[in-house]
Amino acid sequence: MLLSSPHSSRLKYLSLGVLVLQTTSLVLTMRYSRTLKEDGPRYLASSAVVSAELLKILVCTILVFKENSELEDMRLLKEEIVNKPVETMKLAIPAGIYTLQNNLLYVALSNLDAATYQVTYQLKILTTALFSVSMLGKRLGLYQWLSLLFLMGGVTLVQWPTESEGDTEQLVLSAGSQFVGLMAVLMACVSSGFAGVYFEKILKETKQSVWVRNIQLGLFGLVFGSVGMIVYDGKRVRELGMFQGYTTVTCTVVALQALGGLVVAVVIKYADNILKGFATSLSIIVSTLVSYFLLEDFNPTGVFFLGAVLVIAATFLYSNKRKPASGSAIKV
Template sequence: MALPPSHPSRLKYVSLGVLVLQTTTLVLTMRYSRTLKEDGPRYLASSAVVSAEMLKILTCFLLVFVENNYSLRAMNLLLKEEIVNKPVETMKLAVPAGIYTLQNNLLYVALSNLDAATYQVTYQLKILTTALFSVSMLGKKLGLYQWLSLLLLMAGVTLVQWPSESAGEQKVLTAGSQMVGVMAVLMACVSSGFAGVYFEKILKETKQSVWVRNIQLGLFSFVLGFLGMMVYDGRSVRQSGMFQGYSAITCTVVVLQAVGGLVIAVVIKYADNILKGFATSASIMVSTLISYFLLNDFKPTG
């Protein structure tokens, strides 16, 4: 049955709204989980990334199963045809998968060293990198007001990182970790911009289901994430297991991260990466207010 003409437009704005809510909740929850003082060991960021990919793959399998009228046979035929029988198309997803895996790990590093509000504002530089990659890779044309918006964004990022005289003792204590956090965010911005535009190019050049594409992407991300976890945290995993330090808040972070990956895919399919970036920016105000009033880890200056 054909979808009504308004369906893609409606889905675009619904997915953008869900993305704003998911981003705000994820940032605050992830920040809380990385700064929460517990008796046992803290959970491994690499393990959380792998767990989120596992959950995302399982969810996509379920959605493909539903799309194929709950027929296992039809789902198996579709996956074999689109994944196994098209190795070149499948391998194209290895590039964004590797970059997304790196980006997800960088975000944990950033949120372990920055307050939620500073992280959110600085991470919006990905709008600039996304715009630059969209112009160079997709041939998009940006108007004067769009470029002015990007310049204002850069000014905001510069101001939020400006040293504050009132930081005092806290600034001395956290200068090193803040630098690590900012560098991690900047690397994540570049990787996010390239991977997002690359993934958009793939999604819009094919009529393949967005969930099948996410299965392909997730499989590569899972393998690369698992290898990274064993390389960097292998000793901890062998000693205390992959799920060491997991709690209810950790599971919430994993679920939110998996949901975010699926929502972003829908937004990229029906909107574009630049619009996705500005929609994500709408969560800054909410994150800042909650970070200031509830978490008490952000003191705004002039």
């Protein structure tokens, strides 16, 4: 039964506002941090991913301890993580994919403006829907399939090449950079869809707290992220340390990425999928405005705006006809 008290209504819209703020802030600060010209070395994306996993584990552990007594928590964590190795190992797959996805997002925002990234990344709705149909046996209605067509059309328009004037060599480099960013976003959408549905399937098969599951997920993510950091940035880490180039902006990016799942959890608890879709749409609009007026790395066109409108409409249409399933996957 849905609560309709004034207190519940305030929590609903407060959580909605926080989600818009968190989503927009993460994209913009990540983009800003990857394009900011600095005198010293730039922070390592692989290091930021590892730091975010550490913070997630810490926050989830605090939440678990808040729900139960300290002794019960120690027994619970030992029982679920140590004494059930098979169940724990199931989370290695989504953890590895999420780690890859998080690194891809840094690559994407190093090569795409925030507005284009935000709109294109909504393709994860399509990949999630397809994996839900194939892995969970879900059925989509006519309006949902129609919304997915709108989504693909909108993203295609956003990525539509525009005629530009200027130095030919610079244009080629820009096109190459944008292609790298686009490939990174597309791979992130596929990985997000598969990992999210896989994690949802695990949550539905067990009755354990979502925070415990996210601790397990975070532990694997920490291992995979550390291995990736050593393999790709090991030399730089040995020379200047893991936290080289960290600034206040970098720490903000790490905190926003780590705490994003908590915000989503609150929205799912107090709001619904329609309002979550509304938050996504607002985030796209705000990111576009800030990217144009403040970051000055985005020149909007009529084709882009048409594509963005289609994506926003697709988000509403898909959410409006979809009833939220119990035990929905929450990635923290």
